[in-house]
Amino acid sequence: MIQTQCTVDAITPLTPFVQQVLLSPLQAVDFLPGQYLQLCLTEHDKRPFSLACLPNGKQLELHIGASKADEYSSQALNYLQQQLHTNQPVMVEAGLGQAHLRPSDNPVLLLAGGTGFSYVYSIAKALQLQPQKRPVFLYWGVQQQSSLYLLEELQQWANSHNSFRFIPVVQQADNQWQGRTGLVHEAVLNDFISLDAYDIYIAGPFPMVGVVRDAFLKQGAHREQMFADAFAYI
Ligand SMILES: Cc1cc2nc3c(=O)[nH]c(=O)nc-3n(C[C@H](O)[C@H](O)[C@H](O)COP(=O)(O)OP(=O)(O)OC[C@H]3O[C@@H](n4cnc5c(N)ncnc54)[C@H](O)[C@@H]3O)c2cc1C
Structure with missing residues (x-):
């Protein structure tokens, strides 16, 4: 697990309820396909979001939301919007989860x-x-x-x-x-x-x-x- 600050580069609607969030980590982040990060709203309030991207050493991509507004995602999005507009970084813990892609020959x-x-x-x-x-x-x-x-x-x-x-x-x-x-x-x-x-x-x-x-x-x-x-x- 890597803990790092990220700048919030962009928040763009994919649908009226789901936003694409792009983050730039200040420290290199390595992870496996299918892993997630935790967005630290506070020291004790950390919300998991899957990484939609592959590790590329640059940006992290998240898709946050739901088919209808829910508190889990809307609170996280409000926090990200606020940090974007005030040019403040967010803290994330990345490279988490056990459900990543496994090497295998199976379909x-x-x-x-x-x-x-x-x-x-x-x-x-x-x-x-x-x-x-x-x-x-x-x-x-x-x-x-x-x-x-x-x-x-x-x-x-x-x-x-x-x-x-x-x-x-x-x-x-x-x-x-x-x-x-x-x-x-x-x-x-x-x-x-x-x-x-x-x-x-x-x-x-x-x-x-x-x-x-x-x-x-x-x-x-x-x-x-x-x-x-x-x-x-x-
Ligand atoms: C490790 C982790 C990672 C997460 N990553 C993200 C993330 O990247 N982004 C995010 O927004 N949230 C994430 N969450 C939170 C949570 O998983 C999402 O809030 C949830 O997936 C939202 O689903 P939805 O409302 O979009 O699906 P819904 O619109 O509720 O459902 C979509 C479809 O799922 C099927 N379905 C739904 N309910 C049932 C049921 N009871 N029985 C059978 N089929 C059903 C149906 O086919 C339905 O059409 C994550 C949570 C964890 C623990």
Whole structure:
């Protein structure tokens, strides 16, 4: 774990409820794809946010928010906005979490609920850079279609990489939506007879992670091949 101050470079809306936050650490920060940092609001109030980026020695990228305003993210965002506007640094603890990408030859299932996407995005980017192309299935579940803030980029990845499949799943779809609907993990259960062969990386609301763990184990997944930092909280 590395503790360092960061300048807040930019806060940009990805949707009306989710913001991209770019931070520049004052000290080099190393981390693994899928790890998170803690934003220290005070000495005792530290909030975990997944790193959406790969280590590049420069900026850290976070996606903070939820499909509706909640205190967990809005308080963190208010704090970041205040530090940005007053040119004050923030303190972070980076390189945290056990649910990072593992070296393996297994095909990969990435499952994100809402802003859990930040976590799977960094893992997907790392997998794209690996010379050996493992089959990757990225399922991203959201309540509304408008929450799929990187829909086009991911569809382009899928169009240009045979080994990468992207399946967005909208819970409350309107008439315009042509894709999958319902709960994201139910789409996975419908698509895979068995999850036996897969390394599975999961992030999203805690109730979702609990439901997914139990349902996927019943569908043949192996507990030692399932990774989610939320397991430590539920
Ligand atoms: C280590 C760690 C890292 C975190 N990183 C971030 C971060 O980077 N950014 C951030 O904003 N917050 C983060 N959080 C906080 C928390 O994970 C998010 O607040 C949460 O993922 C927000 O989800 P949402 O409201 O966007 O999803 P929702 O909009 O509530 O749900 C999205 C989809 O998930 C599925 N789903 C939701 N609930 C259920 C359920 N009960 N059963 C089955 N499926 C369900 C559905 O398909 C739904 O459409 C983190 C927490 C921890 C512990």
